[in-house]
Amino acid sequence: MKLLIEKLPLSENTSFVARTYKTPHFEVPWHQHIECELILFTKGKGTAFIGNYIGEFEPGDVYFLGADLPHMFQPVKNVITSAVVVQFREDFWGKEFLLLPENKSIRKLFEKAARGLKLHGNCRQQLNSLIKQLETAEGFQRIINLCNCLSAIASSSEYDCVSTQEIKQFNAKHKERIDAVFQYTIDNFREPIQLPRVAQTAGLSVPAFCNYFKKSTKKTYIDFLNEIRIGHACKLLNDTQKAVMDICYESGFNTLANFNKQFLKQKKTTPSNYRKVLNTAGIRKNLN
Numbered sequence: 406m407k408l409l410i411e412k413l414p415l416s417e418n419t420s421f422v423a424r425t426y427k428t429p430h431f432e433v434p435w436h437q438h439i440e441c442e443l444i445l446f447t448k449g450k451g452t453a454f455i456g457n458y459i460g461e462f463e464p465g466d467v468y469f470l471g472a473d474l475p476h477m478f479q480p481v482k483n484v485i486t487s488a489v490v491v492q493f494r495e496d497f498w499g500k501e502f503l504l505l506p507e508n509k510s511i512r513k514l515f516e517k518a519a520r521g522l523k524l525h526g527n528c529r530q531q532l533n534s535l536i537k538q539l540e541t542a543e544g545f546q547r548i549i550n551l552c553n554c555l556s557a558i559a560s561s562s563e564y565d566c567v568s569t570q571e572i573k574q575f576n577a578k579h580k581e582r583i584d585a586v587f588q589y590t591i592d593n594f595r596e597p598i599q600l601p602r603v604a605q606t607a608g609l610s611v612p613a614f615c616n617y618f619k620k621s622t623k624k625t626y627i628d629f630l631n632e633i634r635i636g637h638a639c640k641l642l643n644d645t646q647k648a649v650m651d652i653c654y655e656s657g658f659n660t661l662a663n664f665n666k667q668f669l670k671q672k673k674t675t676p677s678n679y680r681k682v683l684n685t686a687g688i689r690k691n692l693n
Contacts, residue, residue, distance in 0.1 A: 421493030423539045423547065428485050435477040435588050440492040441518060442470040443554060444478075445536040449486025452479045452640065454591055455521040456568025457629055459636030461644060467532045469558060471518035474568070475587060489536050493551065510559040517566060526563035569632070570622060582607050583621055594633045595657045600626070631667045634658060638668065642680045649676045 421440075428449070435454065450463040454477040455470065462468075462478060470476055472495060480486035495503065495515055503512055524532055532554060539550040558564065589606045590598070603626060604614035618626045638656040641647055647655070653664040653676075668676050 419547070420497045421491065421547075421551070423489070423491045423536075423542075423551075425487055425489050425540060427487035428480060431478075431486050431488060432480060433477065435475060435584075435591060437473050437475045438492065439472050440494050441472055441515065442468075442476075443491040443532075443536065444468050444470070445489045445533060447487050447489060449480050449484045451481045451484070451486060453477075453567075454479065456570035457632045457636070458521060458567040458569075459633060459640060460523070460567065461640050465529065465533060467524040467529050467536070468567075469518050469522040469524065469564075471515060471521070474519060474521055475584065476521070477591070489540050491536060491539060491551065491554070498548065511555055514555060514559040520569065521567040522558070522564040523567050524558065524561075524564045526561075528557060528561040528563035531557050570629075579621070582609075582617075586618065586626075590630060590633055594630060594637065595655060597659065598630060598657070630657075632671065635668055635671045638664070638676065639672070639679065642676060643683050649680075652676065 425447070444467065446462050446464055446466045448464055450461065453460050453462045453468065455468070456474060456476070478486075478488075502508065503515075535550060535554045535557065539547065539554065542550045585606050586603060589603060600611050600614070604611045607614050607617065609617060615626065618624075618629070622629060634656045638652050641652045641655060642649075645652075649664075650661055653661050656664070658664040658667070665675060668674075668679070672679055674682070
């Protein structure tokens, strides 16, 4: 599937988008756009694909995505999902605005957002209110509210950088090639994946593909595939009570030994301990 380049619906009275999208209009495939995106989920749940990150989303979650970061939010089947989506270009207020010395923290924020940010804690709660206000604001108040959102994130440390995938600017041919590989991986990571089939998707021989992918992403394709699979495994460990062995196979690994090895490599802990920590955190959250 070719990655969708989304074009935003701007009216003559607006310079950026701030509106609610609801199933079925919410369900957009793997896509990207030159605008930054601030998204607040208000209903439903599902799986977030951001760069090489896989995780869950639920009501109240807030993500901030930088320009050109490929992503997809896949709702649970037959569950109504809605979100307030704010999309804007970094220079929509003029090319000189970001160069002002007072905006140094905002420039740094855009650099961090290139890997995708998931907000949490008090910052997430503050943004829930600000983003909802932004949707209904009019005139210059829209600009003020957006600045308040960005200021809240830039002055906080309550967020996680979710993707480790480097965002690179490719020419049209290379962009279509790398996006086809990413989409194929997202669609098939739960099943056995053979390098010849992936290379075919990119229109390259296996050696040429391996060199191309490593040069483009600074990691091997197998490393990228394992990152996607471990991300899915973390979601299952958090969302279900399935046995670790079952999660191993459902995430695309063919042996428990390799699953444990890759999980330890990426998360610095075992799958069982990862779940234990999550459960403990959940209990503490409920007690608070």
